[in-house]
Each structure stands twice: as C-alpha cells, then as structure tokens.
Amino acid sequence: MKPSPTALSGPDVQASLPGLQVSLSRVGVTGVEKVIRILDDTGSEQLFYATLECFVDLGPRQKGAHMSRFEEVVNEAVGEVILGESAFRAETLAERIAEIVRDRQEALRAEVTITARYPEHKPAPVSGIPTQEIYTLYGSAVASAAGTRRMVGVAAQGMTACPCAQGVLQGRAHERLTADGFSEEEIERIFASVPVATHNQRGLGTLHIGIPEGLDITIDAMDLVAIVEESMSSEIYEMMKRSDEGTVVEKAHSRPRFVEDCVREALRGALDRYTDLPDGVFLSARQENLETIHQHNVVAERSGLLGELREELASGEHLAHHTSMREWLDGRR
Structure with missing residues (x-):
C-alpha cells in the first residue's frame, strides 16, 4: 500500500521554532548559474553567462528559509525582466529578484548579486579588424522596508606603464645623450618624439555606481567600461596586427x-560623466595591476558617496571616513 501524499510530505519542519531563537544576518544560495539569451537591437541573439547569489535575513522565530523558492524566483524574474528588454541590465534583474524574494520569504531584507560575463565587439585601433572582448558586468540590489537600492558595476582589463622605471631610464638616456654631444633642446625633442621604455602591467579595473531608493536613474554599463579603459595607460585588444600592437604600446608609454593614478582617473571620468547625479549616489573604483618585474601585485581603491568626493575635491582636505560598499548596501549611509 502506497503512503498518502500527506504522509510523504510530513510536517513542515521549517515552520517550527528554532532551538535557539536568534536572528541570522544572511541565509540563502550561492553559485546559481544561468545562461541568459536576449535579442539586441539588430535582432541578433546575445548570450550572458551569469552567476547569482540570493540572501535574506532570518528572524529569530524562523527556523529556516525556503531554499527552493530562491530558484523559483530567479527563473520567474529572468523571464519577466529579460524578455521585456532589448538590453540586459544586471541591476534591474537583481532589483526584481530581491523584491520578489523578500516578499516570498517574508523577510525584512533581501540582497541579490549578479555577476555576468559577456562579449563586446570593437575594431583594433589601426587595422580595424574586429576583435571580441570579454567584460564582466555586476548587478546588486537590496530590498528592504525603505525601498530598493541597486548597484551596477563593470570590470575591464587594460595596460599600464610604470612612471617610476620610465623616469630612471629617461635619466640614464639623458646622461648618455649629453655625453654624446646632444644639446638640451635636442634631448627634449628626442624624448617628445620617442617614448622611453619602462616595465608594464596588465591592469584589472572595476567601477561601481549605486543608486539609492526611489531614484529612477539608468546607468549604461558600456559608459562605465569606457571610463575604466580610459583610466589606464592604454586599452588592450585580444586580436591585433603589428600596426595595432605598435600603437597600443606607444600609447601606453x-x-x-x-x-x-588609474583609480583617480576612473573617479575623474565618473564625476565628469555624471555631473547631474545627486550626492547620495555611491561610487567605487578599484585597480589591481599584475606586476611583471615583481612577484606581487599592487592594488588601489576608493569608495564613497558622490557628496563625499565632491566635498574633498572642493576643500582639498582628507575626509576621515569613506563610505564603503557594505555600508551603502546595508543602508547605513
């Protein structure tokens, strides 16, 4: 005799009280993988490989979250948001998932992060041959009783040339040219025409912009990519002819x-591009350079509200506190 469906399902353990009635900060799922297909303005299909994380807070009287509901909500939101758009906006999808998850899980707060890898095609600088570049797109959202705040970000690679080593080599070249009888004017003309050698790094730049609750603002991810690539010594290309290689190396040097410098240039690019954004908008720039003459890498970053950055630029004074991404997402700033 087969057991009844009721017997199979048994009691709802998740509805019982936990043994220790204390709330949990984050409960959810990570590593949710989706391949998202959308049509661009030309009718061509574009693929985005996305990884998602979904979390809710858990009250002291809730034993556990309904884990299956996370997957259900992701599938539902992907169809609802993506199919209605001609451009994939990770922060819009994250926003919708966070709002549905918060409602379905009866949570005070829900947080969603999306990381998507996607291709863009651009021509090489001289030959014009088409090259496919892979970028990373980030979208985050936090839904709470105050509303939903969302964040969009990108990661792009580029090339940097070290000013310090270049200064050393230029000093040595100056000594040799002087010893060979070149005048100061001639040496200056040589240095202006021929970039001096230095060691290079491959740079990994990221830029995030966070939009507070209630603001209807759309940020184009490709604008952020352009800012990140421009912040480095030169952009790079996956496929190049010799003429392209020469141009990239010369530009970098x-x-x-x-x-x-890369972080400050990324901040400058964002501040110049988004002059109309209010002071409560969040901005974060990070640069990591993969060294070639050292075994370590080097990193720099800055985060804060636009108001904090504008105040520091206007006053020239160092602000003791820079709003972090975690603080901003948690609504503490």
Whole structure:
C-alpha cells in the first residue's frame, strides 16, 4: 500500500521554532548559474553567462528559509525582466529578484548579486579588424522596508606603464645623450618624439555606481567600461596586427600611470560623466595591476558617496571616513 501524499510530505519542519531563537544576518544560495539569451537591437541573439547569489535575513522565530523558492524566483524574474528588454541590465534583474524574494520569504531584507560575463565587439585601433572582448558586468540590489537600492558595476582589463622605471631610464638616456654631444633642446625633442621604455602591467579595473531608493536613474554599463579603459595607460585588444600592437604600446608609454593614478582617473571620468547625479549616489573604483618585474601585485581603491568626493575635491582636505560598499548596501549611509 502506497503512503498518502500527506504522509510523504510530513510536517513542515521549517515552520517550527528554532532551538535557539536568534536572528541570522544572511541565509540563502550561492553559485546559481544561468545562461541568459536576449535579442539586441539588430535582432541578433546575445548570450550572458551569469552567476547569482540570493540572501535574506532570518528572524529569530524562523527556523529556516525556503531554499527552493530562491530558484523559483530567479527563473520567474529572468523571464519577466529579460524578455521585456532589448538590453540586459544586471541591476534591474537583481532589483526584481530581491523584491520578489523578500516578499516570498517574508523577510525584512533581501540582497541579490549578479555577476555576468559577456562579449563586446570593437575594431583594433589601426587595422580595424574586429576583435571580441570579454567584460564582466555586476548587478546588486537590496530590498528592504525603505525601498530598493541597486548597484551596477563593470570590470575591464587594460595596460599600464610604470612612471617610476620610465623616469630612471629617461635619466640614464639623458646622461648618455649629453655625453654624446646632444644639446638640451635636442634631448627634449628626442624624448617628445620617442617614448622611453619602462616595465608594464596588465591592469584589472572595476567601477561601481549605486543608486539609492526611489531614484529612477539608468546607468549604461558600456559608459562605465569606457571610463575604466580610459583610466589606464592604454586599452588592450585580444586580436591585433603589428600596426595595432605598435600603437597600443606607444600609447601606453606616452601615458605612464601608477595604480593610484588609474583609480583617480576612473573617479575623474565618473564625476565628469555624471555631473547631474545627486550626492547620495555611491561610487567605487578599484585597480589591481599584475606586476611583471615583481612577484606581487599592487592594488588601489576608493569608495564613497558622490557628496563625499565632491566635498574633498572642493576643500582639498582628507575626509576621515569613506563610505564603503557594505555600508551603502546595508543602508547605513
């Protein structure tokens, strides 16, 4: 005799009280993988490989979250948001998932993070041959009683040339040219025409912009990519002819930048691009350079509200506190 469906299902253990009635900060799922297909404006299909994380807070009288509901909500939101858009916006999808998850799990707060890898096609700088570049797109959202705040970010690679080593080599070249009888004017003309060698790094730049609750603002991810690539000594290309390689290397050596310079240039690019955004908008820039003459890498970053950055630029004074991404997402700033 087969057991009844009721007997199979048994009691709802998740509805019982926990042994220790204390709330939990984050409960959810990680590593949820989706391949998202959308049509662009030309009718061509574009694929995004996305990984999602979904969390809710858990009250002291809740034994556990309904884990299967996370997957249900992700599938539902992907169909609802993506099919209605001609452009994939990770933060919009994260926003919708967070709002549904919060409602379904009866939570005070829900947080969703999406990381998507996607291709863009662009021409090489001289030959114009088409090359496919892979970028990373980030979307985050936190839904609470105050509303939903969302964040969009990108990661892009580039090339940096070290100013310090270049200065050393230029000093040595100056000594040799002087010893060979070149005048100061001639040496200056040589250095202006021929970039001096230095060691290079492959740079990994990230840029995030966070939109507070209630603001209807859309940020184009490709604008962020352009800011990140411009912040480094030169952009890079997966496929190049010799003429392209020469142009990229020459450009990088004519714009030597430290890792700190890249972060400041990314901040400058964002502040110049988004002059109309209010002070409560969040901004974060990070740069990691993969060293070639050292075994370590170097990192620089800055985060804060636009109001904090504008105040520091106006006053020239160091602010003791920079709002972090965690603080902003948690609604503490």
